[in-house]
Amino acid sequence: MNFVQPIRDPELIRTIKHYFKSKSERNYMLFVTGINSGLRISDILPLRVSDTKQSYFNIKELKTNKQKRIEMTPALKRELRIYIDGKEDYEFLFKSREGVNKPIGRSMAYKILREAAEYVDLEEIGTHTLRKTFGYHFYKQSKDVAMLQKIFNHSSPDITLRYIGIDQDGMDKAMKNFKI
Template identity: 75%
Template structure:
C-alpha cells in the first residue's frame, strides 16, 4: 500500500470540490464529509441519511469497534441539509448505482478521489487522504496536537504529527534552506 499525503493547499481543495461537484453531488459530499470529519473511509461509506440529519455523527468505528461521537462542522451541516432532502432515513448517504441501497465500495471511493487527484495534478492520494487532510488543517488552525490525537484515537502525539505530514513539511522546509 502506498503512503498517502494530505492535501495541504486550500486552493487545490477548492478545485477538487468544484471538479467533484460538477461530476456528482454524491462524490462531492463524500469528499466534503471526509475532509470535515476526520472519519475513515469505511466509516464514511457506512453512514446513512439519518446520520446526516443530526449535528453530530454517532458511530461505531469499523476499524476499532469503539463508539465515537463527532460533532459536524457548521459547513458540513449546511451541506448535508440540502443533500439529504428527499432521501429516506434508511438509505446510505453515498449510494452505489449497483444493487438496492448499497453504499459505494472503497475501491469506487478510491477511483473517485484518484480521478480528482489527476484533475488537480496531485500525487500520493488515496482514501486516507481525506482523513489526513482533515487532520493537517485541524492542526494548522488549532495547533492542538493533543486534541487531534484524541480525535484520531492515536496513542502518541509524535505519531499523529507524522501521520498528518507535519514532519514531512519540516523536512521539506529544511531541504529548501540547505546549502553547501
C-alpha cells in the same frame, strides 16, 4: 500500499470541490464529508441519511470497534442538509448505482478520488487522504495536537504529527533551506 499525503493547499481543495460539484453530488459530498469529519473511509461509507439528522456523527469505528461521537462542522451540516433533502432515513448517503440501496465500496471511493487527483495533477492520494487532509488543516488552524490525537485515537502526539504530514513539512523546509 502507497503512502498518501494530505491535501495541504486550500486552493487545491477548492478546485477539487468544484470539480466534484460539476460532476456528481454524491462524490462531492463524499469528499466534503471526509475532509470535514476526520472519519476513516470505512466509517464514512456505511453512513445513512438518518446518521446526519443530529449535529454530530455517532458511530462505532470499524477499525477500533470503539464508539465515537464527532461533532459536524457548520459547513458539513449545511452541505448535508441540502444533500439529504428528499432522501429517506434508511438510504445510504453514498449509494452505489449497483443494487437497490447499497453503499459504494472502498475501491470505488478510491477511484473517485484518483479521478479528481488526476484532474488537478496530484500524486500520493488515496482514501486516507481525506482523513489526513482534515487532520492537517485542523492542526494548522488549532495547533492543538493533543486534541487531534484524541480525535484520531492515536497513542502519541508524534504519531499524529507524522500521520498528518507535519513532520514531512518540516523536513521539506529544512532541505530547501540547507546550504553547504
